Amino acid sequence: xxxxxxxxxxxxxxxxxxxxxxxxxxxxxxxxxxxxxxxxxxxxxxxxxxxxxxxxxxxxxxxxxxxxxxxxxxxxxxxxxxxxxxxxxxxxxxxxxxxxxxxxxxxxxxxxxxxxxxxxxxxxxxxxxxxxxxxxxxxxxxxxxxxxxxxxxxxxxxxxxxxxxxxxxxxxxxxxxxxxxxxxxxxxxxxxxxxxxxxxxxxxxxxxxxxxxxxxxxxxxxxxxxx
Amino acid sequence: xxxxxxxxxxxxxxxxxxxxxxxxxxxxxxxxxxxxxxxxxxxxxxxxxxxxxxxxxxxxxxxxxxxxxxxxxxxxxxxxxxxxxxxxxxxxxxxxxxxxxxxxxxxxxxxxxxxxxxxxxxxxxxxxxxxxxxxxxxxxxxxxxxxxxxxxxxxxxxxxxxxxxxxxxxxxxxxxxxxxxxxxxxxxxxxxxxxxxxxxxxxxxxxxxxxxxxxxxxxxxxxxxxx
DNA sequence: CGACAAAGTCACCGAGCGGTGATATTTGTG
DNA sequence: CACAAATATCACCGCTCGGTGACTTTGTCG
Numbered sequence: 001x002x003x004x005x006x007x008x009x010x011x012x013x014x015x016x017x018x019x020x021x022x023x024x025x026x027x028x029x030x031x032x033x034x035x036x037x038x039x040x041x042x043x044x045x046x047x048x049x050x051x052x053x054x055x056x057x058x059x060x061x062x063x064x065x066x067x068x069x070x071x072x073x074x075x076x077x078x079x080x081x082x083x084x085x086x087x088x089x090x091x092x093x094x095x096x097x098x099x100x101x102x103x104x105x106x107x108x109x110x111x112x113x114x115x116x117x118x119x120x121x122x123x124x125x126x127x128x129x130x131x132x133x134x135x136x137x138x139x140x141x142x143x144x145x146x147x148x149x150x151x152x153x154x155x156x157x158x159x160x161x162x163x164x165x166x167x168x169x170x171x172x173x174x175x176x177x178x179x180x181x182x183x184x185x186x187x188x189x190x191x192x193x194x195x196x197x198x199x200x201x202x203x204x205x206x207x208x209x210x211x212x213x214x215x216x217x218x219x220x221x222x223x224x225x226x227x
Numbered sequence: 228x229x230x231x232x233x234x235x236x237x238x239x240x241x242x243x244x245x246x247x248x249x250x251x252x253x254x255x256x257x258x259x260x261x262x263x264x265x266x267x268x269x270x271x272x273x274x275x276x277x278x279x280x281x282x283x284x285x286x287x288x289x290x291x292x293x294x295x296x297x298x299x300x301x302x303x304x305x306x307x308x309x310x311x312x313x314x315x316x317x318x319x320x321x322x323x324x325x326x327x328x329x330x331x332x333x334x335x336x337x338x339x340x341x342x343x344x345x346x347x348x349x350x351x352x353x354x355x356x357x358x359x360x361x362x363x364x365x366x367x368x369x370x371x372x373x374x375x376x377x378x379x380x381x382x383x384x385x386x387x388x389x390x391x392x393x394x395x396x397x398x399x400x401x402x403x404x405x406x407x408x409x410x411x412x413x414x415x416x417x418x419x420x421x422x423x424x425x426x427x428x429x430x431x432x433x434x435x436x437x438x439x440x441x442x443x444x445x446x447x448x449x450x451x452x453x454x
Numbered sequence: 455c456g457a458c459a460a461a462g463t464c465a466c467c468g469a470g471c472g473g474t475g476a477t478a479t480t481t482g483t484g
Numbered sequence: 485c486a487c488a489a490a491t492a493t494c495a496c497c498g499c500t501c502g503g504t505g506a507c508t509t510t511g512t513c514g
Binding site (some may be wrong): 142172177186 | 264348349388389391399400401404413414429435436437
């Protein structure tokens with residue numbers, strides 16, 4: 001006496017392994033982006049992919065393998081986003097280079113909830129699982145930066161790697177804080193105006209440390225407004 | 228017939244409510260500092276406090292109430308750490324002030340794994356629970372900064388709140404990255420030398436944006452090509 | 455057709471979680 | 485002493501989690 005199991009005419013999975021694998025990877029990315037790394041587990045992912053969790057084990061060997069697949073997937077997408085600059089927009093000073101790097105990273109990160117989650121994950125709960133996700137990214141970003149740099153050298157007496165690391169740090173924290181609480185150390189980061197303000201401050205930081213470019217007095221920075 | 232339950236002569240709790248409450252709060256802080264916010268739950272805390280989780284509900288009304296108690300506890304400790312400066316060490320320029328603030332925050336945060344966890348928690352999983360922990364801290368820090376500032380004003384044309392927010396951001400990310408992975412954007416942060424390096428870069432950032440103070444010469448700060 | 459493998463599904467396990475009602479034990483007070 | 489209040493512990497519930505073995509369905513090939 002077995003159950004008929006046909007009371008509901010659920011659309012069956014297409015019995016196409018590649019398609020199923022892709023849907024699992026997509027579901028995993030969705031879970032990560034929308035529910036956070038705390039929900040990143042076989043149950044939640046299988047639920048989102050509308051398939052049995054057993055398939056995750058069968059096709060990817062578990063969460064670790066799935067993380068590898070996602071990592072590869074993300075690396076592909078990153079390679080697209082990191083288009084090299086045309087010769088016309090090539091920076092002519094180290095400060096300008098740093099500005100392009102940092103602001104580019106800021107925009108990239110703002111648009112990428114998955115990366116935000118991965119960074120938060122790494123900060124909050126370092127684990128072999130998240131390391132698998134990070135591995136490729138570092139190489140890609142490093143190569144991109146290196147290619148952009150060309151033969152530009154930082155001003156003498158400046159520890160460029162450390163300085164850039166700090167600039168990247170503030171950028172990351174800025175984006176993460178904006179996503180999580182919409183504010184950073186009392187400064188609201190919600191509207192586009194807020195972002196412009198943060199951006200200006202970031203530029204001032206870079207200019208200050210790498211040597212300012214006189215901006216020809218276009219407009220005065222307005223420090224006031226909300227707060 | 229009741230169970231004897233005396234096979235093991237476990238030291239009974241002292242039946243001193245205040246002492247028990249304190250031990251629970253201490254256990255909770257320990258869990259947070261050592262196991263991270265992911266483990267911050269009634270079971271783990273009760274286990275660490277060697278008491279029944281029921282007491283957490285009875286004495287604090289659940290995790291929320293316990294979080295409030297911890298928040299108050301942390302605020303007390305913070306008040307101790309944030310001693311006002313003597314007149315001799317009062318900064319005479321806004322840049323010097325910012326330096327004291329940021330570097331002070333850096334040292335404070337480095338020594339405080341609980342604060343690190345709370346910040347990471349807020350970034351990774353904003354929840355009413357963690358907000359309770361953060362509430363007091365902001366007020367205390369803000370008051371301290373305000374008191375330090377006195378009548379100093381930032382250089383014209385600089386959005387000081389935004390700039391300070393970015394500096395705080397890089398500081399936080401620096402400490403969190405060091406704790407979690409021991410590196411930040413390729414720069415290792417493990418040895419004391421690593422920290423000194425990061426510190427110097429941070430100082431250069433501050434000097435750059437607020438106008439460097441030449442150590443010997445007395446000269447109007449010029450934000451241009453300062454190395 | 456029948457055999458077989460691949461694809462997908464189901465049912466279950468042990469563990470840990472947050473939460474609660476009932477019970478046991480000590481302590482202070484008359 | 486008796487007794488009630490305070491203190492602490494136990495036993496259990498429902499749930500979700502990661503993980504696994506056994507099953508059914510489907511397509512392919514001889």
